[in-house]
Amino acid sequence: MKDKQFMFATIALIIGGMLAIQFETTNNPITRDTRDLWELRADLEKEKQRQQELNEELQRYSELLNKYKTEGKDEKIEAMEKALADLKKQAGLTTVSGQGIVMTIEPFNDELIGVDRPQPQIDPDMLRRLVNELNRYDAREISIDGQRIVSKTPIREVNGNIYINNEPVSTFPIEIKVLAKNNEKLHQKIIASLAVEEFIREDFLVESAPAEKVILPAFDEEVKVKFMKPAKEET
């Protein structure tokens, strides 16, 4: 009787092992790493960069923490206010100014495109692409037609009108102001960019000029926060 039990147990053990291995295999199958030497190098470089960024961030926050810890109450509030101001600036809730470029977009005049051609229409995708390219060329802050572009800014088309931050874009020319550290370089790059080429293909004239002082308005709407919750205070 005992023998039989042991036999069953052994068989059950084997079956259990097989089942578990099968589960493992079907749920997370082995994926082969097919990256070649260059891709691996590039990935390694990326990870190193990331590590450095994270280290810098860590250092910044630990400095801030030290500041909070060592300073008195008033200074603590001051430091917090400074942090709040910094964050507001980062979120685009303040007016900023500095050197940058000013771009204008308007339709080519009738003589250039022919009288019988319909008025060209701006597609929101074109504007989005332009914003993306500006960001790619190290633009710091962007505003389109007096609307500050923040990370949550919607660019939409409603009934043939472009809406940015839920405000309709007024008539042509549309003015885009961009802050950049190196405005000359940004100007050169954006004027030769694919996004601008796209505008020209759609019969728009795009002009850009570097400027010493550009003033960008603040993002004046309420920032709706959907997916964040206040963290619980640690005691």
Added chain:
Amino acid sequence: MWLPVLGLLLGLLLGFMSDIRVPPEYSNYLSIAVLAALDTLFGGIRAHLQGSFEDKVFITGFFFNILLAAGLAYLGVHLGIDLYLAAIFAFGVRLFNNIAVIRRLLISKWSDSRKKA
């Protein structure tokens, strides 16, 4: 009674802990082998309940069924016929039969013991 269950749990635990994974091209064979093993296990339980259990038949059946099923699948792959379907069908039907018989036996045992009480 509890020893086999313990064995099964231990096997599952070992399997999950060991992190062994089969290459995807062989996972078919393993799944058929698992089916064959389950069939043998339930066949053994049924034979035990019916009182016709024999160790040799059980042990040889276990390994032979697994090998046969995997071998059939292998042959099928090389012949271009889905022969593993035959194994799945056969083992599937037998599995259901065995479980049905086990159920009936357990029910009759239970009702007998109630009558006695």
